[in-house]
Amino acid sequence: GGGVVIGLIRKAVVSTQSTGGGKGTGSKRGRPSVAAEKLPPNDPLLTKQMKWLWEQVVNYEDPEERKLSEMFMKLPSKKELPDYYQLIKKPIDLKKIKQGISQHRYRSLADLAEDFYLMFRNAQEYNVEGSQIFLDSVALLSVFTQINESLQKGSSGPQDPDKPTPEAQQHQQIQHQLLSQPPGQQSHIPAPMVLE
Numbered sequence: 001g002g003g004v005v006i007g008l009i010r011k012a013v014v015s016t017q018s019t020g021g022g023k024g025t026g027s028k029r030g031r032p033s034v035a036a037e038k039l040p041p042n043d044p045l046l047t048k049q050m051k052w053l054w055e056q057v058v059n060y061e062d063p064e065e066r067k068l069s070e071m072f073m074k075l076p077s078k079k080e081l082p083d084y085y086q087l088i089k090k091p092i093d094l095k096k097i098k099q100g101i102s103q104h105r106y107r108s109l110a111d112l113a114e115d116f117y118l119m120f121r122n123a124q125e126y127n128v129e130g131s132q133i134f135l136d137s138v139a140l141l142s143v144f145t146q147i148n149e150s151l152q153k154g155s156s157g158p159q160d161p162d163k164p165t166p167e168a169q170q171h172q173q174i175q176h177q178l179l180s181q182p183p184g185q186q187s188h189i190p191a192p193m194v195l196e
Contacts, residue, residue, distance in 0.1 A: 039104045048158040049151060050101045050112050056147045056157075057116070057140055058094060068136040069094060072119060088122045109152065116144050 041047075058069045075093045078085045085091060097115050099105075106112040123137035151157035 042104045042107065045158060045160055046109070047101065047104070049109065050106060052157045053109070053112065053144070053148060053151060054094070054098055054101060057144050060140065060143050062139065068140050071133050071136060072123070072140070084126055087126055090118055091122065092119045094119070109148065113144075113148055117141070120144075 042050075058073075059067070060069065061067050073094045075081075075091055076084065092115055097112070097119070100115065101112070106115070120137040120141040123133055127134040127137075147156065154163070
């Protein structure tokens with residue numbers, strides 16, 4: 001039933017912009033448990049790649065130079081939007097994802113991607129199709145998917161300087177195939193002519 005949600009969209013939009021209203025008492029509740037389970041740090045390159053992905057999403061602007069990520073930065077509080085928390089089972093925002101990166105909660109790019117997808121799915125589940133935040137979540141999902149793919153292909157973002165690019169890897173494979181041919185096959189190559 002989409003009808004009920006329509007009246008809430010404006011409220012959601014207003015409340016996300018008024019950050020700093022609450023004193024953040026609710027957010028402290030879950031913190032000790034996370035701090036208690038201090039996870040071993042990730043590889044510095046992986047952390048760098050995660051931060052880069054996060055920044056690409058946060059800084060993305062549409063053709064009108066509007067930053068789409070602003071609505072996803074911080075969720076409204078339970079007090080401001082109680083029904084959101086009843087409907088959405090795993091609330092998450094960009095601030096929480098950034099925290100997760102710095103606390104090494106994500107052990108791979110796939111782990112990180114899961115939370116990005118969850119955040120966009122939540123927005124699409126709660127907001128009416130065609131509303132601005134719904135459309136923004138679709139656009140940002142596509143942006144994230146593209147940059148994540150290009151990062152994994154090695155064509156953008158922080159890369160391991162020792163790891164060859166896909167093109168170089170292909171070249172190495174061809175070299176390897178040539179070298180690993182059985183000696184019999186190489187005898188087809190004409191021997192250099194020796195003139196006496």
